[in-house]
Amino acid sequence: MSKSNNVYKDAYNRGLRLLDETKSLPSEPELGALLGVSRTTIRSILARMEETGLIAWNKRSKTVLRAPRSDDFFPEEETDTLSQIIERSFMRRLLAGGAEPGMQINELELAREIGVGTTSVREFLIRFSRFGLIEKRRNSHWVLKGFTRAFALELTEIREMFELRSAAAFAALPQDSPVWADLDLLEDEHRVLAREIATRFNEFSELDERFHRLIHRASHNRFIVDFYDVIAMIFHYHYQWNKAQERERNEVAVGEHLAYIAALKSRDLGKVDAACRKHLKSARHTLLTSIPDRAALPQQ
């Protein structure tokens, strides 16, 4: 089958949304920059839009003829990257239970089960390995280390170390740094969310990630910034499967974020440290309580 055209389909869908807003589309290079794809892909998109009667296309003129209907869009599942598909499948198995630490991971079996080539699975596993959940045996299989209590503790230990340092660096940033404006915007979003938490509590996870990434960026250290990928991945799946008291948890977290933001704005390192510690402590607690404790298992 070689390569799927999900880049095209995804960009096409996003392109359809542009049609609502204007009478005519901009130049090809501009569209490319807007949708984050090459001109080659833009031209395929335009060609299809012309075919389906959405636009009239002649060289520079790209006039919108009608608004897109829901059946103009490609189905969501066709716009995913192979690597996203594999990740989702893999995490489902991992969290579905029956995935005991020490268990071995079979590339061929995974590939067959998901219906993709072995190369893609191999590449996924290599990329995934930096999360510390799997490990490779030289010229042999991968071993699942498992999403255990030990894993969560090791992860949060580093997270706390990194975030305390980043927060301190953040508070020390000069007044004219653009991050303060970013922080103000995030603060507003937090305020709005706090007010409407009853109905919009599930929007917190995305806000949470943006907030912590902003702070970590102040470290100016690529290893710290990159480590947030591990945390984000874990929290992403954690949020998906642990829905217990989600509203309450998020409400508390929003409050902690606001206190944390106030501390940062005060630029008082003692206050920043305290607010950061408090939030990280409850984040750790939330994560830990959602992990089944299989303490007695052999763990090599």
Place this chain on the structure above:
Amino acid sequence: MSKSNNVYKDAYNRGLRLLDETKSLPSEPELGALLGVSRTTIRSILARMEETGLIAWNKRSKTVLRAPRSDDFFPEEETDTLSQIIERSFMRRLLAGGAEPGMQINELELAREIGVGTTSVREFLIRFSRFGLIEKRRNSHWVLKGFTRAFALELTEIREMFELRSAAAFAALPQDSPVWADLDLLEDEHRVLAREIATRFNEFSELDERFHRLIHRASHNRFIVDFYDVIAMIFHYHYQWNKAQERERNEVAVGEHLAYIAALKSRDLGKVDAACRKHLKSARHTLLTSIPDRAALPQQ
């Protein structure tokens, strides 16, 4: 060409060294455990040893007939992993100069130049990316971030954070922990090396790695332990190309290690912290002085 048989060749070479020591070889499973390969590979090795008249092999009896000659060994370069070959090629280019930050990395070109398939190069780049020297642009090329001063500073910042914590954890380990014996052994090796530093200074780098890995392991944190891979990789290549004052540098470092070891044994956290800081400071200095300062380059 599919797969090279370097596993077999490397294990064969290591197997030849066993012939010097005994009159007859152990069972196949035992040999497998000894050389770290499967029985399938062991049997190929035995078959060849029989063919070349090194042993007489009949079921359980594997009698050594003669000592191996130098032409019995496979040439060194045939025993390397593909991934080692690619890494070496890649690092040579990176350090040879002309590799400016921001430069793009072409998988196909690399593959052609090294004479391997693109898959292997891709997998190498994915694995290598965790070192923070390269970065992938979404469905496009890789970008070289470069072995810059900024990189070295970010690397050492994390290293210091992790090692101070590990050293403290180490010093807090109970007296009956086996690490103290390991530490004693390493101390002896340091003493011996200190005495013969004039001629054996180039053996330091390997000892250095073993020492620091022992300390990091005390953290019981996979992220800390794994991070040492980044440091080890950088120092490995750094040692290879910066030979200026190698003897003096290593002599100083051995001394610092001995002081560091003494501090650990004292279990006095203040002393440990001081000795660790002192050593890390000079390690950082050594690394920084060997990096050409191309500060003015755009660095995205």
Place this chain on the structure above:
DNA sequence: ATAATGTCTTTTATCGTGAAAAAACATTTT
């Protein structure tokens, strides 16, 4: 009965191949 050897099956590592997407080059339009 345990542990080795002998044989067969499965999995991993690597390549060449081809379609999707990007990038480079050439031509036209404003």
Place this chain on the structure above:
DNA sequence: AAAATGTTTTTTCACGATAAAAGACATTAT
């Protein structure tokens, strides 16, 4: 002349295929 469009080339991504290596099963020896 600058910026767009049109065309061609190159690179990335993903697959199936194949030899090396691992692993499983069957048989034999202690």
